[in-house]
Amino acid sequence: MSDQIEGAIDGAVRGEILQRLRAAEREHDVRVLLAVESGSRAWGFPSPNSDYDVRFIYARPRDWYLSLDVEDRRDVIEYDIVDDIDLNGWDLRKALKLLRKSNPSIVEWLRSPIVYRDDGDFAARARALLPEVYAVDKGVFHYLSMADKNYHGYLKAKLVPLKKYFYVLRPLLAIRWLERYRTPAPIEFEPLRALVADNEILDKEIGRLLARKQRSQEKEFVPVIPALNEFIEHELSRLSRYQAKGDAPDGDLNALNTLFRHCMEAP
Incomplete structure (x- = not known):
C-alpha cells in the first residue's frame, strides 16, 4: 500500500x-x-x-x-x-x-x-x-472495452475532457500488465505507467497530463494530445487482434x- x-x-x-x-x-x-x-x-x-x-x-x-x-x-x-x-x-x-x-x-x-x-x-x-x-483473458477484454468506449466516446474531438485520457490510458496499461505478468493489475497508476517508461515522449506527455490533472477541476477540457492518441490508437488496433488462450472458465x-x-x- x-x-x-x-x-x-x-x-x-x-x-x-x-x-x-x-x-x-x-x-x-x-x-x-x-x-x-x-x-x-x-x-x-x-x-x-x-x-x-x-x-x-x-x-x-x-x-x-x-x-x-x-x-x-x-x-x-x-x-x-x-x-x-x-x-x-x-x-x-x-x-x-x-x-x-x-x-x-x-x-x-x-x-x-x-x-x-x-x-x-x-x-x-x-x-x-x-x-x-481470476481469468486474465477476461480482464483483458473488460479493460479493452473500457478503453475503446471512452476513447471513441470522448477523445476524438479537438477539445477533450482531461480526465478521460486516464479512463483510456489506465485500462490500456492494465492490459499490458496482464499480458506481461498474468496477474491482476495494480490499482495505482504509477506502477502501470512504469510499463511505458522507456518511451520518453509518451512518458513525458503522461507526466504533464498527470500534473495538470492534479491541479485542475474535474470537468476541465484540454486540446487533444497527438502523442497520446497515437499510442492509444496503436494499442486499440493491436488488441483488436488479441487472442484468448482458450475459453476462460x-x-x-x-x-x-x-x-x-x-x-x-x-x-
Missing part, C-alpha cells in the same frame, strides 16, 4: 465516511465487510474537487439469504452524493458472483490502496482466492461458496 495515497484522505472526511458506513449498517441491517476508495484518489491522480468514491461489500443476516425470493431482492445499497462523498455497496452474494466472472470492479476493490473498513477476514480470504478465480465456485458460508458463520 502506498502511504502517500493512503494518507491523501483528510481525517475529517475519513471520519464522516466511517460514520455514514455505520449509519448504512443500522438502516439496512447489514455488516460492512470491506469499504474502500475506488476512484481517482485510489488511482493516485485526483483533481482538487474529485468525489470520494466509497465502495463497500456487506453481508445481511443469514436468514435473508434463505428466502424463496432472494433472487428478486435488491442486492445493492446506494446513496446520493452528499459533500462529494459517493457511497454505495454490493451484497456479498453479488460481489462473489461477480468475482467468479473476474469482474474488474470487485477485483479492484479488493486491491484498493485506500481502505476505510476491513473486518480483517473477508478481504484477506477473497484476495487469497484470486489466483483460483468462470472461477472456482466451490471455493467461493466456502467463503460465502464462512462469512455467514462469522459473528
Whole structure:
C-alpha cells in the first residue's frame, strides 16, 4: 500500500465516511465487510474537487439469504452524493458472483490502496482466492472495452475532457500488465505507467497530463494530445487482434461458496 495515497484522505472526511458506513449498517441491517476508495484518489491522480468514491461489500443476516425470493431482492445499497462523498455497496452474494466472472470492479476493490473498513477476514480470504478465480483473458477484454468506449466516446474531438485520457490510458496499461505478468493489475497508476517508461515522449506527455490533472477541476477540457492518441490508437488496433488462450472458465465456485458460508458463520 502506498502511504502517500493512503494518507491523501483528510481525517475529517475519513471520519464522516466511517460514520455514514455505520449509519448504512443500522438502516439496512447489514455488516460492512470491506469499504474502500475506488476512484481517482485510489488511482493516485485526483483533481482538487474529485468525489470520494466509497465502495463497500456487506453481508445481511443469514436468514435473508434463505428466502424463496432472494433472487428478486435488491442486492445493492446506494446513496446520493452528499459533500462529494459517493457511497454505495454490493451484497456479498453479488460481489462473489461477480468475482467468479473476474469482474474488474470487485477485483479492484479488493486491491484498493485506500481502505476505510476491513473486518480483517473477508478481504484477506477473497484476495487469497484470486489466483483460483481470476481469468486474465477476461480482464483483458473488460479493460479493452473500457478503453475503446471512452476513447471513441470522448477523445476524438479537438477539445477533450482531461480526465478521460486516464479512463483510456489506465485500462490500456492494465492490459499490458496482464499480458506481461498474468496477474491482476495494480490499482495505482504509477506502477502501470512504469510499463511505458522507456518511451520518453509518451512518458513525458503522461507526466504533464498527470500534473495538470492534479491541479485542475474535474470537468476541465484540454486540446487533444497527438502523442497520446497515437499510442492509444496503436494499442486499440493491436488488441483488436488479441487472442484468448482458450475459453476462460468462470472461477472456482466451490471455493467461493466456502467463503460465502464462512462469512455467514462469522459473528
